[in-house]
Amino acid sequence: MLRLWKLRKGVVAALLLLFGTALALAEGPQATPSIYAPASTPAAQIQSLSYFVLEITGAIFLVVGGLMAFVCFRYRAGKNDDKSEPAQIYGSTQVELAWTVIPVLIVVVLFLTTARMIFAIQDAPKPKEAVDVTVVGHQFWWEYRYPQLGIVTANELHIPLSSKTDPKPTYFKLLSADVDHSYWVPQLSGKTDLIPNHPNELWMDPLYPGLYKGQCAQFCGAEHALMLLRVYVDTPEQFQAWVANQQKPGVQDPTVAAGRQVFETQACMNCHAVAGTAATGRYGPDLTHLASRDTLASGVIENNPKNLRQWIKDPDSIKPGALMPAMKLSDEQLDQLTAYLATLK
């Protein structure tokens, strides 16, 4: 059985090599999030089911496609055809019955295998040690809440590594604040939609640490294309450290009081929250630990002071259609604000 398994994997690897994408089968997180490089149980289960279905459909293709090619070559009229009509055959009940019954059997096998996998993934019991995360889809960013840990963050999800010996799967509750979105990290699981008034669930148990990429998979408006998704799978120590930092109240650095002043007087706080200050806006991402994130604008640009300044100055230049308005701040205000935000570690 194991040998057969390796053979299957070999065939798919060969196919992908043929397509020049051998890397797509490597283990661990990939920049190209191939569904054939699974790093979590549901994604791996889908991969193995897909191999089974590929074998059956591949066999059908070879048999029927081969027959088609044979018929086209064998029965094409020659150049010196005598124009007589070939023998007319109007049908055959036995033959037609045969090619009705065989597809029925194939469908039965395919269906039973699929149904088993549907129940295995969708109805998997939630273990006690699971980490809960509530994802809220927004135009065009992700809000993450950890109800057990009291953390609210945005766009960059941190979840712990899971392993056979120490299973720590993450269970998601998926909500939407505005329109339909879809949560898709191909290496970790299939996608599930985030629909207003219709809470959904999803789970994954990532087996390799690192950064997994994905993006919104349901058209959600102007900037759907750049609603990128980053999942950091941390080792237990990394995860604990990250949690400890996120649970700390917002940083209060007295040297950037001017920037905080700008933040609190120039409408920023209408949409954004910074824990420990008067800013409690919920419309935009929580900025309490903004500086601890690697990227801005939901994964579009690297988080550094220059990009941050440009993002505040003119969000449309980085993410056309983004719902954050350009605040028309003076250069001085921009510098102060950037300096303040950079302290929110």
Next chain:
Amino acid sequence: MADSTLPIQGALDITPPAARKHSILEIAHSWITTVDHKKLGILYTVFGIFWLLVGGAEAIAIRIQLAMPNNHFLSPQTYNQFFTMHGTTMVFLVGMTIIFGFANYLVPLMIGARDMAFPRLNAFSFWVTAFGGTLLYYSFLGGSGLYGVGSAPDVGWFAYAPLTARAFSPGHATDYWAISLIVSGIGTVGTAINIVATTVSMRCKGMTLMRMPLFVWLFFVVSALTLITITPLTAAQIMLTIDRYLGGHFFDTQAGGSAVAWMHFFWIFGHPEVYVLILPAFAIANEIIPVFSRKAIFGYPAMAAASVGIAFVSLGVWAHHMFTVGMTSVSNAFFTLSTMLVGIPTGIKIFNWLATMWGGKIRFATPMLFLTAFLFQFLIAGLTGIMLSVSPWDWQLHNSYFVIAHFHYVLVGALVFAIFGGLYYWFPKATGKMLSEKIGKWHFWLFIIGFHLTFDTMHVPGILGMPRSIYTYEPDRGWGPWNLVVSIGGIIQGIATLVFAYNMIVSLRKGEEAGPDPWDAWTLEWTTSSPPPDYNFAIDPVVGSRRPLWDLKHPEDPDWKYEA
């Protein structure tokens, strides 16, 4: 009756129309006021080909934008408008229009009738459909009101709620989308009623249901399916318009409406719609494959039954578009099963076509080339369809480029190839001129190369995690090279389509004369002159079998002896 004293006799102009010179105005008048099913069929088809060029141009713009990562050829807004308009145009203005063009032209001829059951309704339906399409494109000018710049719909051809609510889609673009589809839907329903009535009541003497050409069988099924499915679509459009203008809350989630309800409404229409579009491809295959294989269709009763079977099953599979919506595991399993069941009647059809070719003398003229490609491509489209019906796998592939590849395999690889084959096959009947075989072969090979470069390749970025409806992507994702190949293929397909348009124009002017029966075929339309006279048949035909012309050509061994 020929009493020369009757005053009406002198008033009758008995000169055949072709012998008189007509001014352009007269010609235009005759086309605009016509109620003749053949002229309306041609109008539908020409109109559809026009929109094919428009929708194709949008596709090429989309492909140029996606050819490279971080490209700036189109703005995000324009891109979103283009992919919305591309989908809407291709499904409603191209697919529906051309297939109804074929039905209009051929159904009465094939059943030995002189026109459709309701010729005036027929003309009305065409002009309403044409108006609906024009209205949709008028949004480019009027979508934001006459004083502002235009704004075409940008909510996707599936227009999922609540993105279409006024809160997220201000302006009038979405209204143009909804209302123009209601309008063209009225035309579609009119035509469908007409085809059903014509098929039921206008068949010539001897043509029982089991002697109808399979082409007519399929359009009978398509029309019935259209009548069932346009209804929920129109209902949903009206509800959406009520939401937007009268404060309704059907789909307005901010007020407690349901986004999932929209999906159900849309796909109860949208899935059978795929079959409304693919069954006509089967219809064309059922005529062309036997004639060019020189054999009777294999298993006629099974073919007719499978068509009805596909139509029935197609009504119960819509939620396979919703595997990621968070249905229960039992629902997911149910819709997996119902979707897989479609494979059985479809398999019967493929095998019967193969059996028809088996032992024949296959002549690979251009129509048959297109239909052979149709067979291969439809096989692949069916197999990727089975993959997508496996709902856990669909959780990965849904809304990815794999799905785009799959349904373009169905709609281009099967439907468009069949339509091209059908146009080469029946063009001589409609115009009296053969389409050039030489240019036709160029058209075919360019198109098939372009098609496979585009849509074979397109499966790969889907597997590599590329979602649909994105106007750009990051360079590090590894999708760039694949997209470049896809775009090159798309441009080759565009060139091939222009070659076809050129072929039509050139052949219409100086093509070879066709004569009544250039392909040595067997159904009734080939008994008339090419083009047929206004009234189709001077004497009402009488048929004794499924292939009346075969009986005429082979009186020693007629078909009716063998028909089950």
